[in-house]
Amino acid sequence: MRVLVTGSRGMLGTDLMKALNKRHMAVGLDIEELNITDLTQTLKTVKELAADVVINCAAYTNVDGCETNEEQAYKVNAIGPRNLAVACNELGAALVHISTDYVFPGTSSRPYREDDPIGPKSVYGWSKLAGENNVRALCSRHYIVRTSWLFGQHGPNFVKTMLRLAAERTELTVVNDQTGSPTYTGDLAAALIDLIAQPAYGTYHLTNSGTCTWYEFTKEILQDAGITGVDVKPISTEELNRPAPRPAFSVLDNFNWVLQGFKPLRHYREALGDYLAI
Numbered sequence: 001m002r003v004l005v006t007g008s009r010g011m012l013g014t015d016l017m018k019a020l021n022k023r024h025m026a027v028g029l030d031i032e033e034l035n036i037t038d039l040t041q042t043l044k045t046v047k048e049l050a051a052d053v054v055i056n057c058a059a060y061t062n063v064d065g066c067e068t069n070e071e072q073a074y075k076v077n078a079i080g081p082r083n084l085a086v087a088c089n090e091l092g093a094a095l096v097h098i099s100t101d102y103v104f105p106g107t108s109s110r111p112y113r114e115d116d117p118i119g120p121k122s123v124y125g126w127s128k129l130a131g132e133n134n135v136r137a138l139c140s141r142h143y144i145v146r147t148s149w150l151f152g153q154h155g156p157n158f159v160k161t162m163l164r165l166a167a168e169r170t171e172l173t174v175v176n177d178q179t180g181s182p183t184y185t186g187d188l189a190a191a192l193i194d195l196i197a198q199p200a201y202g203t204y205h206l207t208n209s210g211t212c213t214w215y216e217f218t219k220e221i222l223q224d225a226g227i228t229g230v231d232v233k234p235i236s237t238e239e240l241n242r243p244a245p246r247p248a249f250s251v252l253d254n255f256n257w258v259l260q261g262f263k264p265l266r267h268y269r270e271a272l273g274d275y276l277a278i
Contacts, residue, residue, distance in 0.1 A: 001196070004029065004051035006036055006084065007058030011155030012098065015189040016055060023193060027051070031058070036080035046087035053196050055096040056084050059128070063102070064243045066124040073123050078130035085139035094141040094201070096192060101148035101180060103129045106247020113255045114146075114203045121245040132203075143195055144203045148250055149217075152185030153278060162218050166230045176215035176234030180250045181207040184271035191257075191265060200260050205252035208268040220269060225276050 001024045007013045008028025020026035027049055034045050036058050046054060059077055060066060066073035081097050088095040102125035103118045120126045135142050151157040165172055183206075191206055212220070215234040222230060237246055254264060265271075 001025070001052040002050065003027070003196070004046065004049050004054045006030075006034060006054065006056050009154075010057055011150060011152040011157060012185045012188060013057040014154035015152055015185045016057065016192065019186075019189045019193055036083055037075045039083045039086070042080075042083040043087045043090070046084070046093070047091055050091070051093050053094045053096065054084055054088050055098075055192065055196075056081060057098055059098065061124070063122060063124045063246075066122065066127060067243045070123050070127075073127040074130065077124070077127035078134060081131035082134035082138060085135045085137075085142070088141070089139045092141070094143065094196065094199070095135060095139045096143045096145060096196060097131065097135045099132050099144055099146045100125070100128045101146060101250035101252055102247060103132065103146065104247060104250060106178075106249050108249055111251040111253035112205070113253045114205055121247065124244060141199070141201055143201055145192065145195070146203070146205050146252060147183050147188055148207050148252055149180045149182045150185055150188070151182060151272075151275065153275070154185075158182075158214070158217070159221055159272070159275065162221050163225060163227075166222055166225075166227050170229060171231045171233065172218060173233045173235045173239075174215040174218045175237050175240055175246075176213045177236050178246055178248055178250070179211055179213050180247075181209070181211050181252065182217055182268040182272070183207045183265075184268065184275055186274070187265050187271055191262070194262060202256060204256050204260075205254045206257055206265070207252050207254060208265045208271050210267040210269060211251050212268075220272065221276075224269075224272055 105119035
């Protein structure tokens with residue numbers, strides 16, 4: 001298949017391009033080559049490339065930045081996916097749109113399934129939900145894939161930040177009242193390639209197995225990296241005092257993924273070990 005990846009130089013996009021090129025003909029475009037918020041440019045580019053599948057990894061993911069730059073958040077996270085959906089539908093191509101756990105309120109007592117009631121608490125969450133809705137409405141052949149807590153080799157992420165801070169400080173304070181599933185972009189990329197191999201369109205939750213808080217994850221990162229002499233102290237989200245609300249519980253049940261016959265992704269601790277070994 002001929003696959004177009006938008007946001008191809010981001011953390012997930014880079015891993016996707018590497019994995020796709022082993023099995024498909026992949027073309028990667030980033031903001032310099034394709035501004036998905038421009039409808040005319042998007043239509044022209046997608047049609048010229050004649051892709052069978054478009055995987056949209058382009059997004060404005062600065063959660064706090066979205067609160068103060070709402071217009072840009074909606075341009076990238078809602079209008080951009082709309083433009084890709086229109087282009088794919090006209091071409092007859094499938095569209096994979098990457099979404100987020102932030103479309104849920106984070107108040108559940110169990111992992112969220114794909115059809116559970118949504119209810120974002122932040123501009124970022126609302127803008128990503130708007131993108132989902134545009135894709136559903138405008139592209140008949142779509143996969144919407146919600147994921148969470150991404151870490152990988154090719155971009156800034158929580159693991160890199162904690163390793164850097166641990167090298168600079170003897171004490172770290174980390175939130176202990178937010179629970180989720182860390183997800184390795186290498187594993188997610190491989191799963192997305194499996195997904196597009198069949199026309200099983202719809203909405204999926206796709207994360208590594210296992211759950212933890214950011215505090216617990218930090219302790220595991222330092223332990224697995226062999227770092228000692230750093231005291232990690234738990235704090236509350238309220239104490240962190242960030243502009244955008246964070247979901248307290250954003251574990252995603254990969255229900256549709258398993259229902260479709262796919263194997264659950266491995267535990268995040270195993271993935272973390274591979275990440276740190278590179």
